[in-house]
Amino acid sequence: MSLINWNDTYSVKVRMLDNQHKRLVEIINTLHDGMKTGKSNEILGKIIFDLIGYTKTHFQSEEDLFEKYNYPNKVLHKKEHDEFVKTVGKFYEDFKSGRTGLSLDVMNFLTNWLIKHIKGSDKAYSNFLNEKGIY
Ligand SMILES: [Fe+2]
Numbered sequence: 001m002s003l004i005n006w007n008d009t010y011s012v013k014v015r016m017l018d019n020q021h022k023r024l025v026e027i028i029n030t031l032h033d034g035m036k037t038g039k040s041n042e043i044l045g046k047i048i049f050d051l052i053g054y055t056k057t058h059f060q061s062e063e064d065l066f067e068k069y070n071y072p073n074k075v076l077h078k079k080e081h082d083e084f085v086k087t088v089g090k091f092y093e094d095f096k097s098g099r100t101g102l103s104l105d106v107m108n109f110l111t112n113w114l115i116k117h118i119k120g121s122d123k124a125y126s127n128f129l130n131e132k133g134i135y
Contacts, residue, residue: 003032003111010118013126014065014134020058021118027051028110035102041095044102048092051110056085066125069132077121084113 059081066074094100
């Protein structure tokens with residue numbers, strides 16, 4: 001069973017960014033499945049590595065658009081991105097060194113952060129970008 005089921009309430013009304021969000025959801029769901037089915041730490045570590053890599057790519061896409069169109073809330077939004085990357089990066093280091101494991105708490109953090117960020121900060125740029133002709 002998947003942890004997050006994509007639905008239209010997650011749409012930020014920009015196709016490329018929706019697709020990237022769907023990919024992030026997919027990776028988080030894969031990680032969740034991997035945890036539930038007892039995959040090795042090596043495999044889980046690879047999924048977390050992918051998640052971090054794709055998250056950075058995606059954040060950069062948003063931030064490039066913010067810069068290009070001078071989005072008024074770009075500084076605060078970028079700060080949220082940076083904090084998330086830092087937190088997940090720290091977790092990855094701890095996970096790799098064996099100091100911590102993947103738990104339901106970690107999964108809940110990832111899921112809740114992503115959903116809250118998409119539904120809050122991300123949806124807040126929909127109208128702004130749409131008005132610039134970005135769909
Ligand atoms: Fe964002």
